[in-house]
Amino acid sequence: MSILWDGKWIEILGAGMVHPKVLTGVGYDPTKYSGFAFGIGPERVSMLKNKIKDIRNFHLNDLRFLSQFVK
């Protein structure tokens, strides 16, 4: 899924039907159950919202970054 942000389409989330092997792996019978999975990267959203240029900042654990988000 992409969202329109500042006039540009940005990929923000992947989604799809779960592979039967995965269902079997976690103990569900794929002939009885199906799964829908979707996942959004919170970093991506925060980057857009807070105008953060580098995604690596999220994992630097630097107080100059972290201390701005104590809310």
Place this chain on the structure above:
Amino acid sequence: MKLPLSWLNEYIKFEKSFDEIAENLTMIGNEVESIDQIGNISGVIVCEILEINKHPNADKLQITKLYDGSNYYSVVCGAPNIRIGQKIFLATIGTKLPDSDNDTFFEIKKSKIRGEVSEGMICSEKELGLSDDHKGIMVLNNQFKLGDPIKKYYSDTILNIDVTPNRVDCLSIIGLARDISAKFSENIKFEYKNSLKLSNKNNVQILDSDICPRYSGVIIDSIKIEESPKWLKDKLKLIGERPINNIVDITNYVMFEIGQPLHAFDLSQIKEEKIFVRKSFTNEKIETLDGELRSLPQDTIVIADKDSPIGLAGIMGGINSEIKPDTSSIFLEAANFNPKNIRSTSRKLGLFTEASMRFERNLKPDITEYALSRAVDLIIDLAGGKIRDGMEDICIDKISSHEKIILNKEKLKLHLGLSIDNEKISKTLSYLDFKYDFDSNKEIWSVEVPFWRSDIEISEDLHEEVARIIGYDEIPLSYLSGEIPEWQSNKLFETKIFLQDLLVSAGLNETISYSAISEKLIKITPLDVNLGEAISLENPISNEYSLLRKSLIPSLIFNASRNTNNWKKPIKLFEIGNIFYTIESNIIEKTMIAGILTGSKNELDWNQQEEEINYFDAKGIIELIMKKLNIDFDVLKYEDNLFQKNKSSKLFNKKINTSLGYLGEISDEIINNFNFNTNKAVIFELDLEKLVESQMPIIYKDFSSFPQAYRDLSLIVDRDIKYEDLKKIIIAEKYVIECVIIDTYEGDKIPDNKRSLSIRINYQSYESTLSSKNLDKIEKNILSKLKKQLGAFIRE
């Protein structure tokens, strides 16, 4: 993958705009990332060079006089290859040339270059977006007419497609055309053909059984190496490939057309005309076509003659067997190689080619013969030549007869949430070239998957095919329905959220570190949590992330130390995350909460002295956590080289009879090794699951309405006796409801190995007011027990 629409139109004829094609390609899973327009530049016209004069003020520039059939232009040019009489493309004033490097335009303006007026620019192929060639201006042949716009000769649209790794078939024009044909319900004009006879010679041997499932090749004699014809060169340029000579260009052309990489060797350079496909020997080297001498990693597949390698199989040819202007006989190869070997060699050498990209994505061996036949036809057509013996074809594994997959309409409907007409399903399968038998009673298709679709293995994959061609947009919106399942609380998760909020409120910052750490970091795992073997990753991104952490402490120490260099305020970090280890080959995963404090105790204020964080600040946080979770704990002695002596403790819970975690001030050695810019750091780490288990319910007790009494005791004890030891005895006494430590003293007023502790004790009775006499008695009891058990006595 670049898809020029002119090339696409050779297999599929339809009147669709490029937007429409791009949009639909994206919707069926072949995402169009960008679109390039070729030749659509107004203002670029064909001119002839009438005169060339030296530029008076610049050695390397010349002034040309150009003519477009009706107007004359004076243009300054620096290209080395201009000659009088050449036809060229002139970008006249006002032309906006595309700048492909950054998606912008470069406008041609009337200007003076070193004092001379220039009315435009003579263009190279690169400046016109036709290729990457920027060595000189583009010289046109006689078919170009003066004054004609460039659009008349070059006009194309190129779709740049991000092909997903499972679709190796879409790394070819045919593959993309087939997908588009299914979406628009148009037939494609294409058939896999092999008109080659089989040879009975044995020129090729495969020496390892698992490296090369199939090797097809043919010898062609009496060829003439030439420049390729314009149509072929133009096609390769459109798709981003540099034309070299007719033979090499044909092999590239066929690869882009149908997806199978080919390679041509100069037959005269192959000793005894015998080819061996084998794994590389130790210390073997080859100079590849790009001029690099490469040491071959282990398990590299090479094409070799009896003496040495002549090609890096599936990646790049060797320079020793390169096609040269005087080559007259070639050995043409179309083979299939083990994707794992190709991927591994490519990665190790950092050499990624169009061929390696296709082989590592599980190309099927079925296709080699068709590619070979197609290339041979083109070679005979464009370079003359005669086939010597026919095709030599070695298949290690029998080309698999393809298994049938059942597509069940009922299952499809259940999976997609959409009922699709039988006819539509059949049509989709047909356009994608899936053969099938349809049972109309059972509504079941028995589908034979074509060899080029290595991504399709199970019926769900067929569901996907139907869904993507019908269009995901067609799947209707529906809401979840049914009974809402009963809510079940997850204590561990709730506690985690609770503690996150609590610690942030207490002034700590939350960190999130990677679960994988380096060998250096894992060494600072405290003993208390160091219960098993570290788990190493099979394929780590780098050595810095090769082991799974057994404690959150190493990353916290690393993070805190880095912060000390540019953060002058208090540094208080915590993390909640999982740790991993094995005990007797069982993998254990646990959630821990850990923290580190270093630097100054408080943000500096005008009325405060700067004071460094110490052991008791960490203990304060532990007490806060325990109080909020209602957990009783004892502080026990804990020794570990990672900590300062006597500055670490274990936290023990009696209810579950186990350690909950530990706290302590880390050793000077670690402070130095990690370049802390502070002198002290204290850490703690607690097992979240055990915290949850040791929580107590709140039990209300009627309070006493009789007054409380406070009395202080100053005691002298041995130095290694802790307040906690005294407290245990004091609090056990009847009528004592609380005690706190109010002062400690070590020094010259008391013996050397002793220290003094002042404790305030709070007394209260539920039955009566305690008299001074009563209190004396209780106090006496306490003192006698303390003396007996710990050797404590009153400080006089």
